[in-house]
Amino acid sequence: MTFSEDDLLPISGLQHLAYCERQAALIYVERVWVENIWTTEGAHLHEKVTSGDRESRGELRISRDLALRSLRLGLTGRADVVEFHRASKGASGACLAGASGLWQPLPVEYKRGRPKRHRADEIQLCAQALCLEEMLVVGIESGALFYGQTRRRLSVAFDGELRAITERAAFRLREIISTGTTPALPYKPARCDECSLLDACQPKTIGRDVGGYLRQAIGESIVDRRT
Numbered sequence: 001m002t003f004s005e006d007d008l009l010p011i012s013g014l015q016h017l018a019y020c021e022r023q024a025a026l027i028y029v030e031r032v033w034v035e036n037i038w039t040t041e042g043a044h045l046h047e048k049v050t051s052g053d054r055e056s057r058g059e060l061r062i063s064r065d066l067a068l069r070s071l072r073l074g075l076t077g078r079a080d081v082v083e084f085h086r087a088s089k090g091a092s093g094a095c096l097a098g099a100s101g102l103w104q105p106l107p108v109e110y111k112r113g114r115p116k117r118h119r120a121d122e123i124q125l126c127a128q129a130l131c132l133e134e135m136l137v138v139g140i141e142s143g144a145l146f147y148g149q150t151r152r153r154l155s156v157a158f159d160g161e162l163r164a165i166t167e168r169a170a171f172r173l174r175e176i177i178s179t180g181t182t183p184a185l186p187y188k189p190a191r192c193d194e195c196s197l198l199d200a201c202q203p204k205t206i207g208r209d210v211g212g213y214l215r216q217a218i219g220e221s222i223v224d225r226r227t
Contacts, residue, residue, distance in 0.1 A: 014166065014173060028173070033196075073130060075170055077127075080109050080110045109128065
């Protein structure tokens with residue numbers, strides 16, 4: 001199955017989905033978005049990274065803000081940076097306009113903060129690689145995540161497990177959007193407290209006895225008035 005250009009979903013949506021399916025639904029189904037210090041810092045970092053032009057450094061070519069798409073997975077987006085390293089003799093690679101020989105792509109995604117315990121960033125990066133593989137007809141074994149707080153690169157191998165997780169995430173995001181459902185997920189401090197959508201999501205109220213909550217709130221209000 002292949003998707004049309006009009007049916008493509010954002011690669012960044014996979015990162016939101018992997019972090020929290022409810023967050024992804026709030027953004028892509030209910031169209032809720034709230035800026036906070038973390039989203040602002042992330043946007044500023046990406047602006048700095050993608051503001052430059054292409055570069056050539058001997059055996060290295062660098063493209064910034066590169067448009068990506070996969071009609072097979074139904075994804076589209078932009079890569080912060082894609083490095084093209086000259087392929088060694090006998091190795092596979094892609095042809096680049098104005099450059100001789102073959103070149104091996106290496107996607108690099110820039111993130112604020114530090115490496116996470118979850119795999120959301122890795123899934124987003126892998127989705128970029130899958131798009132590049134389809135566009136350039138070349139295999140890509142690895143990429144890198146650069147974190148602004150540690151100022152270090154983290155190498156990410158695109159093994160079979162990560163590829164499978166990424167493809168399932170693309171399917172799940174499409175399922176959530178097509179059905180218009182917002183999953184009800186329980187409150188988890190490590191996941192929820194730093195989310196910019198915390199107030200809009202109200203995860204602490206999910207699964208709560210609403211009637212009992214209202215009766216308690218009304219009772220507390222009456223007590224306050226009497227005192």
